[in-house]
Structure formats: structure tokens, C-alpha cells
Amino acid sequence: MHTNWLSWFEKQSRLTQAKGLQRNIEVNPNEMTSAKNGVNQYIDLTSNDYLGLTFNKDILSAMTSDAITKVGAGAARLAGGTYESHMMLENMLSEFHGRQAALTFTSGYMANVGAISALVGKDDAVVSDKLNHASIIDGVLLSKAKHYRYRHLDMVDLQQKLEIAVTKHQKILIISESIFSMDGDLAPLREIVDLKNRYGALLYLDEAHSIGVRGRKGAGLANELGVENQVEIIMATFGKAYGSFGSYLVADDVIVSHLINHCRTFIFSTAMPYPNTVANIAALKVVQKASEARTQLARTSQYMRDRLRSTEIDILQSSSHIIPIVLGSNESALKIKKILSEQGILVNAIRPPTVPAGTSRLRLSLSAGYDEEDMDIVLSHLLPLLKSHGKVSA
């Protein structure tokens, strides 16, 4: 047994550092420069603020208006922490998605962990894409359901896992992201829906990276592909394209009612703060009208993907505003990120365990606030660095 705790933690830290996996908290330098002179001096491709709404005046003024007389909700939703604005937000969300009901949470992580562990239990199975987000994996672990992980986007493997699961378990929940957070590729939702219908499963779809960006009025990828009503549970977060904070899911009344009664992250945690509910109502209105920003984002993303694909760099199967540049080595990813930052460009270096070992990468997360000219600036700095790391020949 260890008794010298400090030395145990120091050893862990040394091991993490030796593998190039140490994580450090850094202040976003745009915050400092814009506070000084009102302009962002860095091109920021780290943010998930896909529509550029974190500074949106309508949302900001809703949040700071005189009508806001309280900060926190004061209690959990079922214990006095529900206000008219929670109800209004949930009504607007169910209407937006054309579903019977909506339920809000304080983050996407809380929604996934709580909802998944309330929807299935030890007699059930979850069949989940191998690259699903950590919050999904944690929800499954907490549920005690049997966890089958199918190869990323592989419908043959999904079907094989379903074949096995139907013979052994009560309920089967298929879980996928719609746009994958680290690869930027898209789940084949129509095929997934066909399979879930064929095997009598439920489908839980995490639209964290597609909400606001895809679909009619930004209602997400399932909406764009015409299968929204066939997905039993759609989850989305306010922390990305909405430019705000919090999350929600939409589903039929009976499922939402089950979650209100069994979802522990909903029942046992203080409700979304009142100012956030008001901001999220404003953000929902802004997102629905943001078709120009969606078009701009799609255009810039296409341009950037095409430019990168014309080199030899591996951007996987990205077909969205999330563009991975796979380098393999942790050190290369950290080094290029650092040099780019010194040159005024912010990108994330993504390493294990966020991505599989040997696939460390830069993650470019584009925003409607940027255009092709901005991407040319990024490329003029990025391509020579990739070349010096042997990743681009010309």
C-alpha cells in the first residue's frame, strides 16, 4: 500500500510528461488582446463557437438585461429550481425539433452521463461507435449495461454486434455522434436508423457538433437527412454553435418523463442558472436565423479541406467544419501548435486518450467568423511547418 501520496502523484506526472501527454491549462490569448484593444489578434481555430455567437450582442444583452435579477437557480429542477424560463426554453426546443418534449441539463457531459445511465441497465446492451465521446462512454459504464463497441462508422460491424446483442439482452440502445468531434466525419444516419428499426433497438444521437450548423434552421444532421423523427433521443449542447452553456435532449413524452424520474444528473444537481436559461432562449432564436453564417462556415470548411487534401496531409474522412491534421507523434503536434500560436494562430494538439495512440493531431475547428482569406493566412504558416515535419511534399 502507498502511504507517500505526494511521491505517487509526482511519479504519475513524470510518466505523463515523458510520454508527451501532460495537459496544461492556458488562458486563450485572444481574451487578453481583445480586452486591451477590442480586437482579436489571433485566428482562433480551437473554439467550438462554430457560428461566432459567443460575442453575439442579442444573446449578451439578454443575459445582462435588467430583467435578470438572480444568478443561480438555487436548487435542483425538482426541488424548487425550475423557473418559467426553463419551461419556456424546453417548449421552444421541443417545437424546434418537432418532438413531444425537451429536457435541459447544465452541460452535454451531464446529459450524456445521466441520460444513458437512466435509459439502460444491467439487463440491457449499448451498441456504440468506437469513437464516441468520453461522456457517452462514462454514461454506458455507469449504466452497467453490456457495452458493444462497433468499428467507427462500420455498418457491417454494427449489424454483427446487433445480431449478438438481440439474443442476450432486453433493451438495446445504439449510440452515435452525428459529426464526430475529433475526426469531423459524419455518421451514416439513414443506415443506422434502418438497422435500429430492423433490430428493434432505440437510437441515441449526440448532435453536439452538428446542432446549429446542419439541417433546417440549424436543427442538426438528423433533420438534414430527414430522419429526425426516427431517432428516439437527440441530445445537443448549448456550449458549441449556440455560443452559450448547458445542454438538452429531445424525445417523446414517455422517455422524457422517465428521465425526469430516473436521471441522477438531472435530479441531484442544481438547475441551469437563470441567466443561462435566458441566454439560451436568445441563442435559440439567433441560431434559427443564422443561415448566412451556416453557408459561410460550409464554404470556408470546403475550401480548407480541399486545400489540405491537395497536399499529402491526412485529414481523415472529414467532411465538416472540424478538420483533423493527423501527425502521429505527440511531440510534433505540440511543437507545431506552439509555433503556430507564436505566429498568431491557435489550434489544438489532440493526443491520447482523446484520440487513439499513434493518431495525435492538430484539430482545426472552423468558425463562420472566418473566410477563405483567413484560411490562406493559416495555410501560409501551417504548410511550411507540416513540410518541415515531413508531412507535406510540396
Ligand SMILES: Cc1ncc(COP(=O)(O)O)c(C=O)c1O
Ligand atoms: C460529442 C460530444 N458530446 C458531448 C460533449 C459535452 O458537451 P459539454 O461541453 O456541453 O459538456 C462534447 C464536448 O466536448 C462532445 O464533443
